[in-house]
Amino acid sequence: MAKPKKTVFFCQNCGHEEMKWLGQCPMCKEWSTFVEESVSTAGKSPKSSGKSDVRPVSLSAISTDQEERIKVKIDELDRVLGGGIVPGSMVLVGGDPGIGKSTLLLQVCQSLSMNEKKVLYVSGEESLSQIKLRANRIGKFNENLLLFCETNLEIITDAIEKEKPQVVVIDSIQTMYNEEVSSAPGSVSQVRESTNVLMQIAKGRNISIFIVGHVTKEGTVAGPRVLEHMVDTVLYFEGDRHGTYRILRGVKNRFGSTNEIGVFEMQKEGLKEVKNPSEFMLSGRPKNASGSVVVCAMEGTRPVLMEVQALVTYTNFNMPRRTAAGMDYNRVNLLMAVLEKRLKFQFSNYDAYVNIAGGIKLNEPAADLGVVIALISSYKNKIIPEDMVVFGEVGLSGEIRAVAMPDQRVNEAKKLGFTTCIMPKSSMKGLEVEGIKVVGVDSVAELMHYID
Incomplete structure (x- = not known):
C-alpha cells in the first residue's frame, strides 16, 4: 500500500512551510516564492523514548586544542578558507553554470590525493568517463582519489562508511535525493534533507565535505536559504564564463x-x-586618458589595486543617465550629489x-x-598621473x-611602482613608509589642487 501523501507549500528563499499558498512569505517577507510539493505523511520514525548516555559538558572541561587544518596546496583557495580545510567542516561552492566549479574541485581532489589524503568525488551530473576526460x-592522479557516480543518498552514505575518506565532494546537491522524502530531486525538501544527512556525516565522522550548489538568475544558491545557514563556509565562484579570470569569494566562514x-x-x-591580482587588474590600463584613476581596496586581509573609470558627457535628453558597473549605483549618485553641493559642479546636464x-x-x-x-x-578633462593611487571614504559634508x-x-602601491598616494589625513598618524610620497587630504575641495 502506497504511503499517503499531502500537499504543502515551501518558500524557495528560506524553506518556510505552509499548508496553503501565500503571496508573501511570513518569515523572510519575500513575494511569490512559495512552490507546491507533495510529502509523505507515513513512515516517519517516532522520537526515541530510550535514555541517552550523552550528557551536557562543562565549558571549562572542553579542550581548546584545534585539529590541524588540511592544506590544499592551492594558495588562493587556502587563503579564502582561512588557512586550509577544517576537518569535519562543510563547504558550499556556488557559481553560474560553466564558470569552473567542477574543474576547481577536481583540482582540489588532485592536490589532496597527491598529498596522501583519501578523497571521494561523488558526481550526479557526469559519468565516470566524462570525469576521466x-x-x-x-x-x-593517483589511487587516493575515488570516483563514484550516484544520486541516491543512502548508497552514497554506505560508500562513505566503507571507504572512510578524509574529504568528500558532492557535485551537485541539487541532483541528490533521499528515498524518505517523496518530492523530486532539486526540490526544497530534498535539498534541505540531503544537506542535513551530509552534515551529520561530516560532524559525526570528522569528514570534510564540499558540496556544489547551482545558483539562480539573481546569483544566489538555488534552494532554501537555510542551506547557507547549515554549512560552515560559503564560497561563490564569480566571473564572466566567456572571460579568462575567475574570482573565488568567501561570503561566510566560521573558521x-x-x-x-x-x-x-x-x-x-x-x-x-x-599570485598578484593587482597586476592583472591594472593590465591594459589606458595612458593619457582622463577619468581613470587607481584605487587600493581591501579584500579581506589582501590589498588589491583596481582601476576606476568614469565618463562624464553632455546629455541630449531632459533626464541625464547614470550607470554604475562593479559598484553600488546609489553610492555613485550620492558622491555626485556631494560634488554638486560642495564644489558647485553642474552634473544635471551630463550623463555619468x-x-x-x-x-x-x-x-x-x-x-x-x-x-x-x-x-x-x-x-x-584633466589627466590623472599614472603613478598616483588614492583611497578614502567620502562623507556627505565632503570630508575625507x-x-x-x-x-x-x-x-602595496609602493610594491607596484606607484610614487604618489592620496589618502585621508586622519589615517596618516603613525604611518611610516619610505619610497613613496604620501599626501593627506581632509575634504574634496583639497583635491582640486592635485587635479588642476
Whole structure:
C-alpha cells in the first residue's frame, strides 16, 4: 500500500512551510516564492523514548586544542578558507553554470590525493568517463582519489562508511535525493534533507565535505536559504564564463575571515592561480586618458589595486543617465550629489558612467575617493598621473574619512611602482613608509589642487 501523501507549500528563499499558498512569505517577507510539493505523511520514525548516555559538558572541561587544518596546496583557495580545510567542516561552492566549479574541485581532489589524503568525488551530473576526460586535461592522479557516480543518498552514505575518506565532494546537491522524502530531486525538501544527512556525516565522522550548489538568475544558491545557514563556509565562484579570470569569494566562514578572495585564470589545463591580482587588474590600463584613476581596496586581509573609470558627457535628453558597473549605483549618485553641493559642479546636464575595470565588484567605502577623482577628471578633462593611487571614504559634508589598514594599502602601491598616494589625513598618524610620497587630504575641495 502506497504511503499517503499531502500537499504543502515551501518558500524557495528560506524553506518556510505552509499548508496553503501565500503571496508573501511570513518569515523572510519575500513575494511569490512559495512552490507546491507533495510529502509523505507515513513512515516517519517516532522520537526515541530510550535514555541517552550523552550528557551536557562543562565549558571549562572542553579542550581548546584545534585539529590541524588540511592544506590544499592551492594558495588562493587556502587563503579564502582561512588557512586550509577544517576537518569535519562543510563547504558550499556556488557559481553560474560553466564558470569552473567542477574543474576547481577536481583540482582540489588532485592536490589532496597527491598529498596522501583519501578523497571521494561523488558526481550526479557526469559519468565516470566524462570525469576521466576532464581529469586527463588537468594532470596526473593517483589511487587516493575515488570516483563514484550516484544520486541516491543512502548508497552514497554506505560508500562513505566503507571507504572512510578524509574529504568528500558532492557535485551537485541539487541532483541528490533521499528515498524518505517523496518530492523530486532539486526540490526544497530534498535539498534541505540531503544537506542535513551530509552534515551529520561530516560532524559525526570528522569528514570534510564540499558540496556544489547551482545558483539562480539573481546569483544566489538555488534552494532554501537555510542551506547557507547549515554549512560552515560559503564560497561563490564569480566571473564572466566567456572571460579568462575567475574570482573565488568567501561570503561566510566560521573558521576564517569573510570577504577574502582568490583569483584564478582559466586555461586549457584547468584553473591557474593569479599570485598578484593587482597586476592583472591594472593590465591594459589606458595612458593619457582622463577619468581613470587607481584605487587600493581591501579584500579581506589582501590589498588589491583596481582601476576606476568614469565618463562624464553632455546629455541630449531632459533626464541625464547614470550607470554604475562593479559598484553600488546609489553610492555613485550620492558622491555626485556631494560634488554638486560642495564644489558647485553642474552634473544635471551630463550623463555619468562609472566602471570598475577587471570585472570585479567593489563595495568598500575606501573606493569613494577614487570615484570622486575619476568623475572630476572626466568632467574637467584633466589627466590623472599614472603613478598616483588614492583611497578614502567620502562623507556627505565632503570630508575625507579614515579607512582601515592604511599601511598595507600604501605598501602595496609602493610594491607596484606607484610614487604618489592620496589618502585621508586622519589615517596618516603613525604611518611610516619610505619610497613613496604620501599626501593627506581632509575634504574634496583639497583635491582640486592635485587635479588642476
